Amino acid sequence: MSILEAxxxxxxxLSKEDFNKLQQLDVIIVGLGxxxxxxxxxxxxxxxxxxxxxxxxxxxxxNLNRQLFSNQNNIGEYKVDVICNExxxxxxxxxxxxIKKRIQDINDLSGDYIIDCVDNKETKIYLSxxxxxxxxxxxxxxxxxxxxxxxxxxxxxxLLEELYGDEEVGLEKVLLNPPFIVGAVASVMVSEFIKMIKxxxxxxxxxxxxxDLLDNxxxxxxxxxxx
Amino acid sequence: MIKITxxxxxxxxxHIEEEFVKQGSINDIINQIIKKYPEIKLSAFRYSVVFYxxxxxxxxxxxxxxxxxxEIFFTQFVGGG
Numbered sequence: 440m441s442i443l444e445a446x447x448x449x450x451x452x453l454s455k456e457d458f459n460k461l462q463q464l465d466v467i468i469v470g471l472g473x474x475x476x477x478x479x480x481x482x483x484x485x486x487x488x489x490x491x492x493x494x495x496x497x498x499x500x501x502n503l504n505r506q507l508f509s510n511q512n513n514i515g516e517y518k519v520d521v522i523c524n525e526x527x528x529x530x531x532x533x534x535x536x537x538i539k540k541r542i543q544d545i546n547d548l549s550g551d552y553i554i555d556c557v558d559n560k561e562t563k564i565y566l567s568x569x570x571x572x573x574x575x576x577x578x579x580x581x582x583x584x585x586x587x588x589x590x591x592x593x594x595x596x597x598l599l600e601e602l603y604g605d606e607e608v609g610l611e612k613v614l615l616n617p618p619f620i621v622g623a624v625a626s627v628m629v630s631e632f633i634k635m636i637k638x639x640x641x642x643x644x645x646x647x648x649x650x651d652l653l654d655n656x657x658x659x660x661x662x663x664x665x666x
Numbered sequence: 667m668i669k670i671t672x673x674x675x676x677x678x679x680x681h682i683e684e685e686f687v688k689q690g691s692i693n694d695i696i697n698q699i700i701k702k703y704p705e706i707k708l709s710a711f712r713y714s715v716v717f718y719x720x721x722x723x724x725x726x727x728x729x730x731x732x733x734x735x736x737e738i739f740f741t742q743f744v745g746g747g
Binding site: 470472473474475555556557558559560563580581582583584585586587588598601602603604605606608609610611615616646649651653654656658660661662 | 671673674675677678713715717719720721722724725726739741742743744745746747
């Protein structure tokens with residue numbers, strides 16, 4: 440495999456230093472369903488070499504509408520196993536650790552970044568607390584219907600806990616999850632990931648980027664004035 | 667006056683983008699909006715999240731007073747993946 444040839448189309452937005460940094464990172468992706476499959480796919484194609492994939496679940500028929508690596512032949516297989524194999528087809532040099540457990544059953548976590556691709560608010564809040572506990576920045580993503588959310592959450596920030604609060608209903612419960620919102624939100628997550636790697640001032644940090652594909656609006660939640 | 671921006675379902679269902687209302691609590695603001703747009707039911711705001719100075723405020727905090735000349739927006743969260 441020619442590294443230069445494989446990644447040359449990324450080098451318009453990545454400097455050589457950025458690319459080297461990407462190759463040194465250990466990225467933890469929690470949730471390998473809709474968002475997680477797309478995010479993992481894009482990260483490996485950007486040059487990330489080390490990933491930890493965490494998901495306890497297997498592919499089912501209801502995943503076929505939106506989960507990138509699901510197909511008729513792998514229903515019933517563990518998502519992390521399928522995706523690990525697919526990622527290694529893209530870059531055989533990748534080092535990918537697969538954990539088939541609920542994130543709540545994992546006692547120790549190490550890595551440079553946690554990426555939130557889970558599909559429920561309780562686990563998202565749990566990830567925010569883990570981020571705080573292990574002092575690892577969290578890249579949040581969520582989607583439902585026409586709508587999505589993306590943002591970096593620093594370990595001391597409680598924005599996700601505040602956003603999800605005690606409310607029980609997210610729009611995904613009503614509008615469900617079509618494929619276009621999953622791919623769009625995952626792509627925005629990865630672009631934010633790259634901005635963070637580059638220390639770009641445009642990165643969405645401790646606020647939420649709200650994505651509305653129905654009205655074609657992307658807006659920031661704003662930064663608390665007393666922070 | 668307070669600038670209100672609508673996102674998500676409130677925007678797409680009622681085709682309202684922005685409004686300017688008199689200073690008050692979020693509940694006061696909702697009442698002003700409903701008075702102007704009677705087709706919007708109070709229940710439409712039940713699962714809204716208001717962002718004010720970058721902080722999300724849920725239904726149970728809608729008695730929060732918004733300072734004059736500030737802006738807020740109404741949206742709804744998603745939690746799917």
